[in-house]
Amino acid sequence: MKKIKVNKNKYTVIMVVNIMVVIFIWYLLSDVFKVFRNGMLPGPVDIVKTFIYKLTNTAPGGNTLGGHIAASMIVVVTGYIIGVGVGLPVGILMAWYKPIDYLVRPVFDFLRCIPGLAWIPVITVWLGIDLKAKAMIIFISVFVGIVVNVYSGIKQTDEVKIWVAQIFGASRWEVLKRVALPSALPYIFTGLKVSLGMAWLGIIAAELLAAQSGLGYMIMVARNFGRADLVIVGMLTIGLIGAFLTWIIELIEKKFVKGRR
Amino acid sequence: MSKILEINNISKTFTNDDATNSKEVLTNVTFSVEENEMVVVFGPGQCGKTTLLNIIAGLEKPTTGDVKINCKEVTAPGPDRAVVFQNIMLFPWLTAYQNVEYSMKIRNFDKAERAKEAMKYLDLVGLNGFEQSYPVKLSGGMKQRVGIARAYCTKPDVMLMDEPFGALDAQTRYLMQDELLRISNTEKRTVVFITNNIEEALYVADRIIVMTDCPSTVMEEVIIDMPHPRERTDQKFLQLRKEISAMVNRRR
Amino acid sequence: MAIKIKKINFSKIFWGVLSIFLVFVIWYIGSQKPSMKGLLPNPIDVIKYIFWSNSNKIGKVNIWGHIYWSMTRVITGYVLACIVGIVLGFLTGWSKLGSAIIKPFYMVLRSIPSIAWIPLAILWFGIGEQSKYFIIFISTMLIVMTNVIDGVKDVDRDYLGVARMLGTSERKMFWNIVLPCAVPQIFNGLQVGLGAAWATVIAAEMVRSSKGVGWIILMGQTAMNMTQVFAGIIIIGLIGLTLALLMRGLEAKLCAWNVRGK
């Protein structure tokens, strides 16, 4: 018992030391010896400075970091909620009603091979580059991710469980509600997580291509100004928020799925 | 005859990670096994038979006591003992043939020798023609045969079998018991055979170690000196069956 | 190993054809509405356009030229990513020391979506091919790595016990047990990774390039040529589908022992 604990501590120490050493070497290279003359890889100090600066300053990009975050978030949340709202029932219908399955599945199998961001040019021509347009791009990505997972979740429901429920006189609707959906729940949550990732990726792509605010726009502008420090600040912010959103869904998942396992 | 395997005063207590809960499974288990003997460990379900076998195999450490094989203490798993696992545990990514030759391959025997031995044991368990099948394509009985061939091919000093026929239907089970006796007739081996089925125990054993309920220990050792093949409806067979069953029930 | 040829399922084909036909009909009717003029091209025109581009140039090269460029980028980035991802994944998943060293950086990089690398890649490597290889590499590598780590973590501990029993030394454990156990999960990573590489190259080509399938659709948008955009999207889907089918075929061959492979 004790030995295991000692080992664990040993590796934690290695990990912490390792992180510090890497950051220190990074600092030495970029800030002390100035190996990357042209600011291609700014040092850790610069990045922290830029981060703090960007919290209150709008230039370049016309908005503070918080403002860009808000701009991206509002689109992601809108597109995500609508995508989930439409994707869930469509996935269920496809999995549960044979004719719909037969009719929709072939088209769907093809559609899911098209990355969501390939629709950006179409959406831009149709709807412009406002919130509605970007939310539409998010919607498409989320919709596909949700349908795929809900569909396969319900399809893999144990046949035996369904028979048992039917033998006990449950109607088709009841079987769906009481048996198929609960057992598909882990898949549904996987779908929620995967498509959240897609939504977050989609918004960055959309903002890189056509936008006037948002984190993707911010890093694109920073690139135009050759500001690697701001690009990296943007990337880290994007990563952090993505991780935070995933964490929230995992919390909800724990609440929902726990009691049923 | 010489003692090949000695189990001295084994006790085993399972404790969960934060030491709040502990369960004593084995207490003071002592017995020994002689060369080429077929010893059956018979005990009720959940009494700790698999635990005992894992300790002999070296997969688990006893809380107190020790296991000696050829007078050397067991500290880790090794190919001087071979296990036929309760849940078989064939490697699913290897064919039947590759599973059987695995232990020789890992010890760098040359290819020709491996092929000779592996084919011999596959033949012995009656699986010629299925060498190239992956485990997913084999029936339960066939998998169990591969498991037995794999154990024999390790050339162990002691074979450990954990309810090897437990998952089979009654018909296949009788068949496999006969097969086992036939195989160990051609290939003399020391076998520790675990079962919770008294009839099976009486059918194959040279000696039966009767275990008590959990926390379990050796209750009785019974030498079975009936000649093979045994008749399950024989007077003496039924008599022994009654006695041992009574023994176990009395202690419950 | 006998490969069974699946019985051709005619009702499935029937439904497939019917469903695609219906989509085309709805699409066609939609495109005939006056309000959709210039926004939704006629599907017949789109198909004609695809055949036309077979022998006529869009920009600098014909459609095969664009596909060639996109595929070169994908394959270069993908192959590198698979090699590095598998090696790093095993180091992280199997060795505690490796995990302590690699995991923290892996966690940070993994949380950043692949597309967000595009600006930095352009800053570092310019707008040429290198930046595209880099973006595809980094996105695919992290996906492959994630799957390898999971695959190694999920190796059934009991198999390790059996292997020890059969005389496997700790040194040989990796090649003989851990690696084959992790193969299905690794394969999953390679599959998902290929899809991601394909999506990433489209994005990268849309942001900055002068050829490639992603360029086709962005140019279509700029020139307001919706026929070209839709033709591009269909080609992107067809290639994505082909890649997915190829990987599935490969998996069925290599993982014949696994249920997934059936």
Ligand SMILES: Nc1ncnc2c1ncn2[C@@H]1O[C@H](COP(=O)(O)OP(=O)(O)OP(=O)(O)O)[C@@H](O)[C@H]1O
């Ligand atoms: N690793 C472990 N940790 C905690 N408890 C364990 C562990 N392994 C076994 N046990 C407990 O020890 C007891 C004996 O288990 P064991 O598997 O040895 O029984 P068994 O006689 O082989 O049963 P069966 O006839 O079902 O095969 C059980 O109650 C089990 O819950």
Ligand SMILES: [Mg+2]
């Ligand atoms: Mg057991």
